[in-house]
Amino acid sequence: MLRVTIGSMAAALLMASGLAHAEPVQTSDMAGSAIVSGQYDAAISALEGSAGKDAGKLINLANAYAAKGRLVEARRTYQAAIHAQSYDVNLADGTTASTRSVAMRGLSLLPHQMAVR
Numbered sequence: 001m002l003r004v005t006i007g008s009m010a011a012a013l014l015m016a017s018g019l020a021h022a023e024p025v026q027t028s029d030m031a032g033s034a035i036v037s038g039q040y041d042a043a044i045s046a047l048e049g050s051a052g053k054d055a056g057k058l059i060n061l062a063n064a065y066a067a068k069g070r071l072v073e074a075r076r077t078y079q080a081a082i083h084a085q086s087y088d089v090n091l092a093d094g095t096t097a098s099t100r101s102v103a104m105r106g107l108s109l110l111p112h113q114m115a116v117r
Contacts, residue, residue, distance in 0.1 A: 030057050031064070036092065040064040051077075055084035055099035062106055071110055078107040 034043040043064040051057035062077035081103035088096050 031060050032092075035060055035063055035067070040067045044068070053080075053084045055081045055086055055103065056089050058084060059089075059099060059103050059106060062103070066106070066110060075107065075110055078103045078110070082107070
């Protein structure tokens, strides 16, 4: 049975698109397994202090923020990943893409916010 909560709606979109986690072709997991297994708080804890300007880590952090419903932080973190140095990553669906394109796709999947006065 598939159960999706409001807070995990963005994560469901990311999973469906193959963007569940970005793993550099040549390096480690970067909390991707925590994201895939739904341990978003653990992923956030692991990545908040270590992401720096690493685009892959920033993408995974943004994915975890989105899954927790922290959309402002997710949007800001995807934007940081877009401006970081790009490199190729392996996606959850087995394909390879640049971090810039992955971050742009993740940003586009976030729900749009409406300004209210």
